[in-house]
Amino acid sequence: MGVSPVCRSNFNFRRSHACTPIPDKERRKLKFERQTLTPRQTAASDRGRPDLAAKRRGPYDRALVARRGVGCMKNHRWLPWDRLMRASHLYTGMFLFPWMIVYAVSAFCINHSAWFLAKNQPAQRWEVVREADFAPDAELPSDADEQAKAVLEALDLNGAYRILGVPDAHQLTLLRLCAAGHYKVTFQRPRNHVVVERLRPVSAYALINNLHFVTGYGVSSWAYWVWAVVVDAVTISTVIWVISGVYLWARRPKKRLLGGVCMTAGIALFAVLVVLLCR
16 A cells, blocks of 8 residues: 555654754644644744744645644734633633532532431531630620620630520520531620530531531631632632633634534523523
8 A cells, every 4th residue: 555645745754853853842832833823824923933834844734734624813813812711711720629629519419418418417416615704894895796706706716607596685605607517605694604515526518518608708817818719719710711611612613513502502591490490
């Protein structure tokens, strides 16, 4: 069987350039341009660079470009946007990977809570972990919310909390939120006594579920603030992923039909479900 001219020329091309390896950075650039530029644009980019032209051009490369027909790039003005979209899509996902896993797994667990609560969730109960005296001074505010902050600060339990029930002259009960097990703090006013209980044991389901609902703004602890900032970054990055995904899809003509069908089907299903759920 004879060898085609394209294959023979490609063999000669590679053999003649075997002693002149291309650096990795230059190789990636050549590969990217070969996949995105039309032959005319590639030739235009090689003007004044005979070394690149010699390494890039050849019957094999021409046949590859012609076979792929990748005319995604209309001109070089789109190159910065392509790089920006690809980089934002990639690196935000890499940085936010742990949070996306937490929210994805916790959302699945919440959606199927009956499976996990019935089979894998151990029976939890409140265990007393600490008792202390708390003698309020004259500067203790009368507002229940401010009193709660003062009690938690005295116990070194600053963080997100909720007031349980209606505070009265006898008792103030707080739920101090914690991913590794919530605290229940009971301030017995007549005795100036505080009882701290913790929800035990803590399962993986409870930990993931608690991390899903961690709130940060308005809490004095810096860890809550950082978590809240990252959650904002997750929401913004999700929008960026959608925009960059649509952009990258639009830049690939061969994928527009399939991508358009998927997008149309998703929008239609979303609209139907919203209408049905709003009845």
